[in-house]
Amino acid sequence: MTAPTLDLGPQARVIARLAEGVTDERLAGATPCPELAVHHLLGHLLHLAAAFRDAGRKDLGATTDTPPTDAVPDIGPGWREELPKVLDELAEAWRDPAAWTGMTRAGGVDLPGEIAAAVAVDELVVHGWDLARATGQPYEPDPAALQASHDFLQASADDPSRDAIFGPIVRVPADASLLDRALGLSGRDPRWTP
Numbered sequence: 082m083t084a085p086t087l088d089l090g091p092q093a094r095v096i097a098r099l100a101e102g103v104t105d106e107r108l109a110g111a112t113p114c115p116e117l118a119v120h121h122l123l124g125h126l127l128h129l130a131a132a133f134r135d136a137g138r139k140d141l142g143a144t145t146d147t148p149p150t151d152a153v154p155d156i157g158p159g160w161r162e163e164l165p166k167v168l169d170e171l172a173e174a175w176r177d178p179a180a181w182t183g184m185t186r187a188g189g190v191d192l193p194g195e196i197a198a199a200v201a202v203d204e205l206v207v208h209g210w211d212l213a214r215a216t217g218q219p220y221e222p223d224p225a226a227l228q229a230s231h232d233f234l235q236a237s238a239d240d241p242s243r244d245a246i247f248g249p250i251v252r253v254p255a256d257a258s259l260l261d262r263a264l265g266l267s268g269r270d271p272r273w274t275p
Contacts, residue, residue, distance in 0.1 A: 087198070090172035091223035092205045096126060097165040099212045099220070108156075112215040113273045116153070119215050123164065124154030126208055130167040133201035136187040137174030137194070145186040171201070199233045206230035207267045210260070215275055222260065231259055234266035 108120040213220035248268025261271040
């Protein structure tokens, strides 16, 4: 991934559409993330969008310094308006070539802009699937974002420390779809259902 060859906007819009389709009755439902209900997953998406928006802007502070494991994320009453807005801002921040260069921070970790973008894309693709699967919605990620997510996850497949971030790889057939292969690399079972 090089500056800026990937527009995060299409995948951000996929997430916004999925969030729009979440009914209040689904908010307490289970997700592929065992510790998160749907409302927590939406809160995580909101917080990570803000963190990576600010990482792209190089506006470092509270949103970029907080590790995602510090607290269980949740949504507030205005989440239906706030999430699409922050997702749009995230995409816009990464349209600036300067976002992809130099150093930035996300989750309390300093990293090159290009790597921060890869992490952001991966988070949007994988958690988009989590949200779709948990709420019974069809999922068609942006093809370019899906490829970038898969490539990012594949590059870490042999890293012994990866399980602390993603969980153990779930083996899928070699001829599985690109989405299923990315999910397996992320530690998810593509067959998961609520």
